[in-house]
Amino acid sequence: xxxxxxxxxxxxxxxxxxxVLLLPSQAQAYIGPxxxxxxxGSFLVMFTAVLSGVLALFTWPIRYTIRAIRGRxxxxxxxxxxxxxxxxxxxxxxxxxKFLAEGKLPNLAxxxxxxxxxxLATTIPSVSPVAWSSFQTGSNxxxxxxxxxxxxxxxxxxxxxxxxxxxxPRRKIGLxxxxxxxxxxxxHLLRKGKPFWKTLGEHGIFSNxxxxxxxxxxxxxxxxxxxxxxxPDLRGTQGMFSFYTTRTSDNDERTGGxxxxxxxxxxxxxxxxxxxxxxxxxxxxxxxxxxxVTIKDQSSADIKINGASYKLKKDVYTEWIKVxxxxxxxxxxxxxxxxxxxxxxxxxxxxxxxxxxxxxxxxMPIAYPAVYSTYLAKRQGPFATLGLAEDSWxxxxxVLIDEGFIQQCINMDQEREKMFFDSLDKVxxxxxxxxxxxxxxxxxxxxxxxxxxxxxxxxREQDQQRNPIEELYLRMDxxxxxxxxxxxxxxxxxxxxxxHGFNTFRYGVDLNRWLEENGxxxxxxxxxxxxxxxxxxxxxxxxxxxxxxxIFLNVKGRESQGIVGPGAEAAQLREEIAAKLTKLIDPDRGxxxxxxxxxxxxxxxxxxxxxxxxxIVGYNRGYRASWETAIGQVTDKIFHDNTKAWSGDHCIxxxxxxxxxxxxxxxxxxxxxxxxxxxxxxxMFGVEVPKYMDGKPLTVADAGxxxxxxxxxx
Amino acid sequence: xxxxxxxxxxxxxxxxxxxKFLLAPIGVLPGWLSxxxxxxxxxxxxxxxxxxxxxxxxIGMVRDNIKANMLALKLFKDxxxxxxGAQGRVFRGAGLLLLHAIRPMLVMIVPVSLLLAxxxxxxxxxxxxxxxxxxxxxxxxxxxxxxxxxxxxxxxxGAQVMIGPVRAFxxxxxxxxxxxxxxxxHHIVFxxxxxxxxxxxxxGDGFMRVSAERPGxxxxxxMLHPLEKxxxxxxxxxxxxxxxxDRLSKxxxxxxxxxxxxxxxxxxxxxxxxxxxxxx
Numbered sequence: 001x002x003x004x005x006x007x008x009x010x011x012x013x014x015x016x017x018x019x020v021l022l023l024p025s026q027a028q029a030y031i032g033p034x035x036x037x038x039x040x041g042s043f044l045v046m047f048t049a050v051l052s053g054v055l056a057l058f059t060w061p062i063r064y065t066i067r068a069i070r071g072r073x074x075x076x077x078x079x080x081x082x083x084x085x086x087x088x089x090x091x092x093x094x095x096x097x098k099f100l101a102e103g104k105l106p107n108l109a110x111x112x113x114x115x116x117x118x119x120l121a122t123t124i125p126s127v128s129p130v131a132w133s134s135f136q137t138g139s140n141x142x143x144x145x146x147x148x149x150x151x152x153x154x155x156x157x158x159x160x161x162x163x164x165x166x167x168x169p170r171r172k173i174g175l176x177x178x179x180x181x182x183x184x185x186x187x188h189l190l191r192k193g194k195p196f197w198k199t200l201g202e203h204g205i206f207s208n209x210x211x212x213x214x215x216x217x218x219x220x221x222x223x224x225x226x227x228x229x230x231x232p233d234l235r236g237t238q239g240m241f242s243f244y245t246t247r248t249s250d251n252d253e254r255t256g257g258x259x260x261x262x263x264x265x266x267x268x269x270x271x272x273x274x275x276x277x278x279x280x281x282x283x284x285x286x287x288x289x290x291x292x293v294t295i296k297d298q299s300s301a302d303i304k305i306n307g308a309s310y311k312l313k314k315d316v317y318t319e320w321i322k323v324x325x326x327x328x329x330x331x332x333x334x335x336x337x338x339x340x341x342x343x344x345x346x347x348x349x350x351x352x353x354x355x356x357x358x359x360x361x362x363x364m365p366i367a368y369p370a371v372y373s374t375y376l377a378k379r380q381g382p383f384a385t386l387g388l389a390e391d392s393w394x395x396x397x398x399v400l401i402d403e404g405f406i407q408q409c410i411n412m413d414q415e416r417e418k419m420f421f422d423s424l425d426k427v428x429x430x431x432x433x434x435x436x437x438x439x440x441x442x443x444x445x446x447x448x449x450x451x452x453x454x455x456x457x458x459x460r461e462q463d464q465q466r467n468p469i470e471e472l473y474l475r476m477d478x479x480x481x482x483x484x485x486x487x488x489x490x491x492x493x494x495x496x497x498x499x500h501g502f503n504t505f506r507y508g509v510d511l512n513r514w515l516e517e518n519g520x521x522x523x524x525x526x527x528x529x530x531x532x533x534x535x536x537x538x539x540x541x542x543x544x545x546x547x548x549x550x551i552f553l554n555v556k557g558r559e560s561q562g563i564v565g566p567g568a569e570a571a572q573l574r575e576e577i578a579a580k581l582t583k584l585i586d587p588d589r590g591x592x593x594x595x596x597x598x599x600x601x602x603x604x605x606x607x608x609x610x611x612x613x614x615x616i617v618g619y620n621r622g623y624r625a626s627w628e629t630a631i632g633q634v635t636d637k638i639f640h641d642n643t644k645a646w647s648g649d650h651c652i653x654x655x656x657x658x659x660x661x662x663x664x665x666x667x668x669x670x671x672x673x674x675x676x677x678x679x680x681x682x683x684m685f686g687v688e689v690p691k692y693m694d695g696k697p698l699t700v701a702d703a704g705x706x707x708x709x710x711x712x713x714x
Numbered sequence: 715x716x717x718x719x720x721x722x723x724x725x726x727x728x729x730x731x732x733x734k735f736l737l738a739p740i741g742v743l744p745g746w747l748s749x750x751x752x753x754x755x756x757x758x759x760x761x762x763x764x765x766x767x768x769x770x771x772x773i774g775m776v777r778d779n780i781k782a783n784m785l786a787l788k789l790f791k792d793x794x795x796x797x798x799g800a801q802g803r804v805f806r807g808a809g810l811l812l813l814h815a816i817r818p819m820l821v822m823i824v825p826v827s828l829l830l831a832x833x834x835x836x837x838x839x840x841x842x843x844x845x846x847x848x849x850x851x852x853x854x855x856x857x858x859x860x861x862x863x864x865x866x867x868x869x870x871x872g873a874q875v876m877i878g879p880v881r882a883f884x885x886x887x888x889x890x891x892x893x894x895x896x897x898x899x900h901h902i903v904f905x906x907x908x909x910x911x912x913x914x915x916x917x918g919d920g921f922m923r924v925s926a927e928r929p930g931x932x933x934x935x936x937m938l939h940p941l942e943k944x945x946x947x948x949x950x951x952x953x954x955x956x957x958x959x960d961r962l963s964k965x966x967x968x969x970x971x972x973x974x975x976x977x978x979x980x981x982x983x984x985x986x987x988x989x990x991x992x993x994x
Contacts, residue, residue, distance in 0.1 A: 049804035052787045056797045063792055206792065224789050308991075371785050379782035426790050 077686025081491035086483055087435035088476055090443050091498035093119040093658045099473050107481035116667040119658035120674055122500040124603050125549035125616050126654040129163055131499035131674055132213040137193035138678035138693035142604030144193040147612040150547040155560045158532045159546050163190050163214045163230045178328050179282050187217045196678030203687045206430035208423035218368035225368045231387040233354040234335040235276045239386050241394045242352040244271050256393025264348055267295040280328035287325035295344045312341040320382035334358035336382045351399055357385045376419050383415040390441035395645045406468055409438040424486045442472045443502045447648025451504040455641040490703040498659035505649035508626025508640040509593050511545035523634050533632035546632045548625045548651040550613020574599050574614055586639055593623040595653040618653030668699035718933035726940040733832035740836045741921045745966025753975050757982035765992040767818040774993045780807035831940045835923040837971035839958035841916035842894035853952045854886040863907045863950050872900040872917050913954040927955040
């Protein structure tokens with residue numbers, strides 16, 4: 001079929017070329033701007049390629065010599081050519097073991113049999129930003145300063161992102177209604193310490209790092225990197241979806257998204273896509289793009305945006321659509337988003353993903369070097385750049401149905417797979433790291449499918465036979481199979497790791513309510529349920545909770561309205577709260593809600609341990625900080641049923657949710673930890689592990705070690 | 715080929731009419747300005763034609779692929795295998811771009827050639843100035859066995875014959891040296907045996923449509939010299955040409971007008987490209 005098509009093309013092309021050559025000489029000299037462009041363009045392309053190629057070839061010996069001088073010792077002592085880390089965020093040890101036992105994961109079973117499979121100890125607390133920061137720095141949180149997704153602002157007690165601080169340019173020149181920012185926005189990575197790939201780079205070893213959490217903004221090193229978790233959307237949030245509907249509702253408020261009520265005139269709906277604040281306007285007005293949806297029939301419509309038209313088909317995502325917000329004359333802010341037509345009748349419903357930063361023309365630095373994201377976009381097309389790209393909020397808010405969310409996760413994993421495999425092809429010698437997030441998001445949102453006692457289980461809408469989590473593990477096994485095929489070289493070490501495991505999240509614990517009931521927190525009279533601890537009377541509050549993992553003391557001199565003495569008083573209070581909280585029993589079920597409470601000063605070492613929550617709460621299976629605690633609300637009861645789709649979690653005691661470690665070589669170390677992976681990579685490349693790292697190199701067998709293992713076992 | 719010659723002869727009739735009407739401003743505008751305006755319009759029109767006759771999606775993909783590989787050269791410059799592989803793919807992409815340009819090129823080449831022929835009438839040569847001398851050459855058919863016809867200039871309004879006819883037997887050509895007297899568009903009438911044939915003569919200042927040759931039955935000659943009716947395939951006279959002087963200008967002079975037109979239309983097309991969202 002293909003051959004016949006080619007032959008048809010040739011039949012057309014050859015006479016065409018012949019005809020062109022027959023034309024008069026004057027016409028040959030000119031073949032129209034379009035075709036002329038192609039000729040000139042092709043020539044320029046070839047010229048540039050030849051020039052860069054010649055330059056690359058001629059300067060290669062010089063660069064090779066420099067690299068050899070810088071990196072000879074490292075590579076001379078290196079035991080591997082390539083070290084590959086495939087991160088599957090949240091892959092659970094117990095579930096993996098179960099599916100392995102059932103023979104459902106043949107590729108992972110092969111890795112287990114020929115190399116290793118072990119539980120991988122996670123961090124305290126077992127949350128992704130903390131765990132992946134420990135992975136990349138090889139150190140405990142006290143040295144890298146990341147203790148949770150959120151931390152509190154010591155001045156106003158409001159929550160803020162723990163990993164990055166983004167501020168606009170300080171100086172601006174006013175030009176009427178416009179202003180010209182002088183300099184770039186100040187985007188500051190709050191994670192401290194040095195990633196192990198930077199150390200590798202200092203020894204001349206190249207790294208390709210893709211989507212590792214807490215790498216935004218990207219840091220300079222010898223290699224290429226695409227940032228992951230915590231990259232904001234174009235609006236600067238961690239993901240804000242848009243939902244356009246003709247449906248009238250009493251409550252338009254949504255978490256992680258916004259409702260826009262639209263009206264339908266005949267078959268036409270006019271609305272506006274919302275972007276960021278306009279940094280070029282003195283009034284900081286919001287950037288908007290008008291769009292028009294024309295409904296064709298019950299299951300299709302057309303959308304016109306930015307002068308281009310696209311087809312919408314019910315329950316099918318569009319491709320990534322480029323949206324350019326006009327900020328000022330000749331200045332555009334570039335984003336990408338997908339549209340999903342949910343319904344045309346009786347009510348119109350349209351879901352739009354958060355507007356991601358366009359990787360081809362990024363509005364913020366999301367890669368190092370900056371052109372790496374452009375390279376990827378040119379190579380494979382637009383891709384999700386948002387840190388938390390899978391829109392679990394839209395599922396939680398019941399805007400997306402289960403199927404729609406799963407499809408979104410699969411699409412994003414496919415994008416990730418392309419860039420990961422490209423890195424495996426490009427890096428012949430060095431480090432490749434890629435983290436897939438879909439594993440985490442799907443387990444978060446579909447645990448209700450495998451937990452029969454889950455409060456959200458009754459609300460299942462999809463067919464009862466489906467098991468999205470099992471399907472996920474099977475998909476990941478296929479990914480592992482493909483990765484194995486690309487890592488056949490005996491000098492390549494492949495590790496498949498997860499930052500933590502998973503468990504059910506049935507009940508939320510309102511820590512602030514517990515603190516209130518136990519006299520540590522005071523709510524202002526007549527006020528309750530306000531967000532961001534707005535109802536707390538700080539003059540009578542000794543401890544408070546915000547975020548998912550911990551309790552902060554209201555310490556004098558540290559918090560702006562602190563009342564607890566920083567020395568012995570604080571120490572005594574920590575002990576007292578920890579002791580009481582460990583005894584917290586869920587009265588409805590008669591089971592302990594907390595397994596252990598950790599004193600940050602005792603479990604962390606390093607210069608930043610003072611920034612940690614004073615107490616880290618290790619919840620028991622089935623419990624987690626309530627949704628309200630996370631955003632600083634104080635409700636009127638301690639225990640809440642979790643009826644959201646977000647039904648699985650890992651923000652519990654770290655011992656209950658170990659991650660996984662697979663390796664294509666035998667690992668002797670009995671209890672590997674996530675923070676040991678970086679030091680192991682350094683060790684395998686013959687680079688001395690820096691003293692500041694808390695992780696220790698794992699004992700990994702050399703090539704052929706797996707045979708030794710089999711012999712030993714037999 | 716006779717078929718093509720006939721087709722082009724027919725096409726030239728309306729093209730001459732259109733050219734006379736649409737390109738008339740050339741006669742009153744400065745050369746650089748008229749060529750610039752025409753280049754801009756043509757650049758825009760051909761860009762639109764390119765957009766709708768080419769596979770924009772495929773061109774976009776090839777362009778993206780080329781860009782990706784160019785960036786790979788920069789990002790992975792220390793890997794010799796990546797460098798060589800990326801270069802190979804860039805060359806392949808450049809070749810593919812040329813292939814994708816063939817279809818629009820085929821669509822555009824005929825109208826563009828016809829347009830260039832019309833423009834050539836204005837820019838390629840300048841008319842004779844009164845008092846200026848030049849050579850008129852009549853080319854006979856290439857059959858060496860056929861007898862030489864009796865040829866003379868019957869009338870030459872606006873000019874006078876200085877020398878001739880002079881026969882070049884090997885070339886089968888007959889030449890006259892003439893001197894221009896009065897400005898205007900005249901017709902030289904030749905007596906060739908029993909037959910009378912004509913050739914247009916342009917005398918004057920500034921821009922005029924100048925037909926340097928009345929062509930024979932060759933489709934390429936007919937295309938390049940569209941103004942006058944070609945001689946038939948059986949005619950003993952194959953062409954009559956007048957050696958008009960070159961026009962001296964880097965923007966609208968002999969040969970340079972074409973270079974300027976090419977560059978200017980390319981530049982204008984580049985300027986319009988982002989507005990029309992054309993990938994080239």
